[in-house]
Amino acid sequence: MLSLNSVNWDPLLLTLKLAILTTVLLLLVAIPLGYWLAYSKTKLKPILTVLISMPLVLPPTVLGFYFLIAFSPNNAFGAWLDSVLGLRLVFSFGGLVIASMLYGLPFMIHPVLAGFKSLPPQYKEASKLMGRSRLDTLRQVLLPNMKPALMSGLVLTFAHTLGEFGVVLMIGGAIPEKTRVASIAIYEEVEKLNFGQAHLYSLVLFLISFVILFWVYTRGAKNWGGFGK
């Protein structure tokens, strides 16, 4: 029988830390990016839209593999990061966060973009005619009127990051307290036939995911719009 005192909570705490950090950082990225995608008339838009959506269909190992190559100190980009910025992203928590952000981008950007597109263009025009800056318009008019869409983005990204496996394993390995998140810990515990521990991690992830998705489908579902034009 598994005693709660003997449980190693590190993988769950690490998972939560990764999910919260990824979600918050992604929101900061998705708002300007979503704004630009919603209102810009650039011809690059279709290409960018496809690139952002790629993680939805690509095997996580493909992304993880390319990250591994790019961040490796043996290659130009990784070497530059290492020597100039002192960043070693392979097998580190920082690398995990960056990989998670790229992998979770579509889950944040879709609802945010749908939120921008759901607002009548007159809101932006009216604010502009009042002489208000774009930042004022964004902060005081646009974002407050798309709160449910932002909430959907936060929740879906958080839930998705909890369950990440392939990308995390490729780029982070499974270093205890650094990159050994719950999904990987479950896999390792099962390999060691340590079913009690695996069960506990699984149950916690199951419950968190259930609660989040329950919220999304009962309260936030109507804001989960398509990708638009």
Next chain:
Amino acid sequence: MIKAHLHKTLKGPNGVMPLDVDIQFEQGSFNALFGPSGAGKTSTLRMLSGLLSPESGKITNHNEVWFDSEKSVNLAAGKRNIGYLFQDLALFPNMSIRQNLQYASGKNPNNALIAELLRLTELESLADQKPYVLSGGQAKRAALARALAQEPQLLLLDEPFTALDQKLRLEFQDHLLELHSRFGFSVILVSHDLPEVCKLAAHVWVLDNGSITRSGSPAIIFGLDRSDKQVTVLAQVIAKTATGLMVSANGQQFEIKTDHTNDKYGLGSWVPVGLPTDSATLLDNNE
């Protein structure tokens, strides 16, 4: 005085239409842009406001150049100090009515003016409510008050009276006239309702198919030179006489002299009757 010469090729449901508009008006004047749907009225307003760029042309306000295609001048929409009443109002749902006005008023809102606007538009008791609480007429007044909270020198109204019943329409027109005489801003009203234009505007431009066909006071444009010589009413034949037909219209009976007493005009049939307008008189019905 604002002078505008605007040219733009518009793509509409009926294909491509060149819009060519030349207008000018004095500060404080009440003007109307009159014409059928798709004539280019809203596009003209949007170009004046800076929300839409003309392909070529020039807009000046006194000595200030707002737009000049030759010199590549295009003053940002927010710097032209124009109040705009959108067809669908665009009140911000996250703010109360008062907050909507404060936001329009600027970083340091003019709260005395806001209080006065709320009073003049009879919205004081609703000032702290969100827009979704308001009725159609109240929402229009709130949007008008918000457009004026930024103390504009020019107010653009895009068909502001649509979707209001006759009573609310008249009330809103009275509010608008009162605010105009109180604050002295210039107005351009886009409308295709003739009595409304005649009641409100001192000057009207008739826009048809992208160009202004006539310009002047509403009385001249819609009145004297367009006055019909006769008015047509439908009357019902009630009897045939030796010299014509006895007809009934509007509860009154009279005889029409005609040779055509054949079966074409059977008893009970409806016939159009032309009555001269030059002998029309005003009847007092208030007794």
